[in-house]
Amino acid sequence: MTALDACPDTTTHRFPEHFRWGTATAAYQIEGAAAEDGRTPSIWDTFSRTPGKVCNGDTGDIAADHYHRVSEDIALMRQLGVTDYRFSIAWPRIQPTGRGPAVHKGLDFYRRLVDELLESGIRPVATLYHWDLPQELEDAGGWPQRETAYRFGEYAGIMAEALGDRVATWTTLNEPWCAAFLGYGNGVHAPGRTSALAALRAAHHFNLAHGLAARVLRGALPPSAEISLTLNLHTVRAHTDAPEDLDAARRIDAVGNRIFLDPVFRGRLPEDLIHDTAPVTDWSFVEDGDLETASAPIDSLGINYYSPTVVAAGTSEAPSPWAGAEQHVRFLPAPGPRTAMDWPVDADGLHELLIRLRDDLPGVPLVITENGAAYDDYADPSGEVKDPERVAYLRAHLAALHRAIEDGADVRGYFLWSLLDNFEWAYGYSKRFGIVHIDFASQRRTFKDSARWYASVIERGGLSG
Numbered sequence: 001m002t003a004l005d006a007c008p009d010t011t012t013h014r015f016p017e018h019f020r021w022g023t024a025t026a027a028y029q030i031e032g033a034a035a036e037d038g039r040t041p042s043i044w045d046t047f048s049r050t051p052g053k054v055c056n057g058d059t060g061d062i063a064a065d066h067y068h069r070v071s072e073d074i075a076l077m078r079q080l081g082v083t084d085y086r087f088s089i090a091w092p093r094i095q096p097t098g099r100g101p102a103v104h105k106g107l108d109f110y111r112r113l114v115d116e117l118l119e120s121g122i123r124p125v126a127t128l129y130h131w132d133l134p135q136e137l138e139d140a141g142g143w144p145q146r147e148t149a150y151r152f153g154e155y156a157g158i159m160a161e162a163l164g165d166r167v168a169t170w171t172t173l174n175e176p177w178c179a180a181f182l183g184y185g186n187g188v189h190a191p192g193r194t195s196a197l198a199a200l201r202a203a204h205h206f207n208l209a210h211g212l213a214a215r216v217l218r219g220a221l222p223p224s225a226e227i228s229l230t231l232n233l234h235t236v237r238a239h240t241d242a243p244e245d246l247d248a249a250r251r252i253d254a255v256g257n258r259i260f261l262d263p264v265f266r267g268r269l270p271e272d273l274i275h276d277t278a279p280v281t282d283w284s285f286v287e288d289g290d291l292e293t294a295s296a297p298i299d300s301l302g303i304n305y306y307s308p309t310v311v312a313a314g315t316s317e318a319p320s321p322w323a324g325a326e327q328h329v330r331f332l333p334a335p336g337p338r339t340a341m342d343w344p345v346d347a348d349g350l351h352e353l354l355i356r357l358r359d360d361l362p363g364v365p366l367v368i369t370e371n372g373a374a375y376d377d378y379a380d381p382s383g384e385v386k387d388p389e390r391v392a393y394l395r396a397h398l399a400a401l402h403r404a405i406e407d408g409a410d411v412r413g414y415f416l417w418s419l420l421d422n423f424e425w426a427y428g429y430s431k432r433f434g435i436v437h438i439d440f441a442s443q444r445r446t447f448k449d450s451a452r453w454y455a456s457v458i459e460r461g462g463l464s465g
């Protein structure tokens with residue numbers, strides 16, 4: 001009998017039976033072992049070594065040393081009681097040059113991870129691409145080149161063959177918006193290029209790569225496999241109902257959301273996006289059949305949500321990731337409290353987004369593949385890590401998610417970002433998203449209060465009080 005069995009049931013927000021409760025991570029952010037077992041540099045290794053790109057000059061060389069601590073980290077997940085674990089596979093561990101045969105030691109690492117998860121009763125959810133493109137492929141042109149999409153399809157086939165008998169849920173790409181527009185548009189992410197054209201070309205090749213990989217996975221995996229894509233859809237709000245502000249919101253929705261949703265779910269590009277981006281491109285890099293490939297059927301859509309975006313008519317400063325939309329759009333701070341990322345805390349935005357998807361994509365099961373918050377956590381003298389703001393953030397977002405499910409959104413699971421404190425991209429180790437605190441000097445792991453809280457949510461299948 002668990003402690004909860006002895007208590008009166010005070011659950012106020014009960015989630016559906018079989019709801020999937022998980023945590024999420026990404027390879028470059030936690031693995032470390034950057035030069036081990038045949039792994040070669042990815043664009044993030046190169047970018048983080050470029051002076052001025054990442055806070056404090058941090059790199060993912062060691063990160064949370066997860067490569068050497070897999071068993072310890074799975075034991076933490078067992079204690080949390082998660083049903084699922086979302087991780088990503090480092091492409092440069094598998095194909096160091098981005099092409100050709102797989103490196104066995106790289107495959108073995110993920111086989112071991114998956115086997116240990118399964119032995120622990122935790123379902124593995126594998127993401128093929130969480131931003132760590134092999135540097136050689138970037139040197140050959142990167143995502144603005146169509147060849148990269150074909151290479152990604154080949155890599156998907158290798159992984160399906162290696163893990164298809166034991167991984168049931170596959171995500172092709174994580175947040176192609178960030179990878180295209182922050183990586184190639186305003187350059188705050190790797191590879192750090194600043195070209196609106198490169199960003200739009202990259203976005204299209206991500207759609208193509210997703211479709212090619214989905215097709216390969218479908219052919220190689222058992223019929224029961226779940227194939228998915230994770231998008232960081234923007235909850236865009238117009239500052240006022242004035243037509244100019246509404247038009248600013250429409251532009252950002254086109255270049256932030258529908259640029260992926262329409263190709264993937266409708267096999268076409270949004271007309272207004274083509275019109276808005278005419279000063280940058282005529283989209284002649286889209287070849288016959290590409291959009292049909294991009295719209296290969298998938299089984300669910302993953303959504304990463306952190307905060308909403310408020311816009312008005314106006315202009316924004318360059319360099320901007322928005323491929324020209326910045327000449328018509330001003331970004332306003334959303335009101336209310338903020339996390340350590342300076343991101344507004346607004347759980348209603350999650351509800352809003354889910355209701356929109358309920359209406360726009362009927363019949364597509366949804367999964368929250370990331371949600372969470374960074375705060376300035378530290379271990380106090382008694383070794384405890386108290387993070388009441390994170391608990392409040394998570395509670396509010398789970399309540400909003402519950403409300404969306406009651407309102408008819410078909411959401412099957414929730415993956416908390418993140419299991420561990422980690423390398424937070426351009427912020428390096430200066431931002432902590434984990435529910436497990438890491439002392440990076442000793443690599444000691446400590447449950448924050450939020451971890452204990454999340455374990456109790458999972459155990460009771462919902463929120464209480």
Ligand code: FCB
Pocket residue numbers: 026029174175178232304370417424425433
């Ligand atoms: C998302 C990324 C993830 C993490 C969170 C905070 O955009 O997918 O890797 O950095 O933001």
